[in-house]
Amino acid sequence: MSDPKVTIIDGKTVAQTIRSEIAAEVSRLSQTYGKVPGLAVVIVGQRKDSQSYVNMKRKACAEVGIKSLDFDLPENVSESDLIFKVHELNANPDVHGILVQLPLPKHINEEKILTEISLEKDVDGFHPLNIGKLAMKGRDPLFVPCTPKGCIELLTRHGITIKGKNAVVVGRSNIVGLPVSLLLLKEDATVTIVHSRTKEPESIIRNADIIIAAAGQPAMIKGSWIKPGAAVIDVGTNAVDDPSKKSGYRLVGDVDFQEACKTAGCITPVPGGAGPMTVAMLLKNTLDGAKRVIEC
Numbered sequence: 001m002s003d004p005k006v007t008i009i010d011g012k013t014v015a016q017t018i019r020s021e022i023a024a025e026v027s028r029l030s031q032t033y034g035k036v037p038g039l040a041v042v043i044v045g046q047r048k049d050s051q052s053y054v055n056m057k058r059k060a061c062a063e064v065g066i067k068s069l070d071f072d073l074p075e076n077v078s079e080s081d082l083i084f085k086v087h088e089l090n091a092n093p094d095v096h097g098i099l100v101q102l103p104l105p106k107h108i109n110e111e112k113i114l115t116e117i118s119l120e121k122d123v124d125g126f127h128p129l130n131i132g133k134l135a136m137k138g139r140d141p142l143f144v145p146c147t148p149k150g151c152i153e154l155l156t157r158h159g160i161t162i163k164g165k166n167a168v169v170v171g172r173s174n175i176v177g178l179p180v181s182l183l184l185l186k187e188d189a190t191v192t193i194v195h196s197r198t199k200e201p202e203s204i205i206r207n208a209d210i211i212i213a214a215a216g217q218p219a220m221i222k223g224s225w226i227k228p229g230a231a232v233i234d235v236g237t238n239a240v241d242d243p244s245k246k247s248g249y250r251l252v253g254d255v256d257f258q259e260a261c262k263t264a265g266c267i268t269p270v271p272g273g274a275g276p277m278t279v280a281m282l283l284k285n286t287l288d289g290a291k292r293v294i295e296c
């Protein structure tokens with residue numbers, strides 16, 4: 001039983017609201033200019049998790065009226081062929097956003113590929129120049145990475161003030177930990193990053209008004225580490241064995257959810273928290289990119 005005082009942040013519902021807002025805007029663009037946003041979705045190889053995320057993205061595009069152009073490349077595609085594809089998409093006027101699903105196979109240099117995506121079509125916000133602008137005071141990137149942007153959106157749509165708060169980010173990945181730390185800093189939080197080499201992480205986490213958990217370690221953040229009333233956004237999506245499930249596994253976050261509910265002020269569940277926001281923010285970035293071109 002969760003504590004009656006805790007608010008469960010329902011990311012699925014927030015994401016659905018945002019998807020409806022995007023659908024209305026896509027329809028307006030289509031009626032006014034006769035053009036719809038286009039998103040190129042590129043996947044390399046057959047990883048089950050990546051295929052599932054890409055399918056979610058393609059389905060979401062269809063739902064809101066964004067045209068997805070689908071490219072499923074073989075595991076052994078060469079780095080130069082992938083770069084050629086990216087250049088082709090950079091030049092295609094019907095494509096307003098380019099998404100290359102990560103991770104890529106080991107023989108491909110991820111950073112090299114992400115750097116080849118046109119800045120104006122970098123809807124994942126992973127281009128080093130977009131990340132660089134995120135890190136600079138007084139500068140804004142053209143696009144902000146989707147999961148970090150979704151975390152901030154969840155906090156603001158739930159009326160949680162970020163300015164002046166102690167925010168602790170657990171994890172320092174290029175996809176989530178690092179960019180979400182930069183975003184929180186832009187929102188005037190005092191930000192601390194906890195990572196695998198941090199000594200006594202619990203004493204730092206205990207001081208957090210806002211916790212963003214993105215370590216990829218199932219239930220590593222214990223209930224006793226959470227300050228009473230803290231806002232907890234759990235980005236972890238860890239598959240753990242569960243013979244009682246048809247699939248043989250279930251998804252758990254980086255936070256011990258049941259225990260955390262006894263102390264936190266609000267918390268996202270896994271699944272159904274930050275995950276659905278990733279896809280919603282991808283649609284939003286694609287719409288924004290298309291609007292810059294179509295309405296200019």
Ligand SMILES: Nc1nc2c(c(=O)[nH]1)N[C@@H](CN(C=O)c1ccc(C(=O)N[C@@H](CCC(=O)O)C(=O)O)cc1)CN2
Nearest residue numbers: 053100101102103124146147271272273275276278279
């Ligand atoms: N090019 C990118 N690659 C990757 C990104 C990214 O933003 N861009 N992020 C992750 C994976 N990801 C999107 O690609 C992603 C992860 C999780 C979810 C999600 O909605 N999860 C659900 C659970 C889904 C399930 O049941 O399996 C949830 O948490 O409720 C969406 C997208 C790595 N790669």
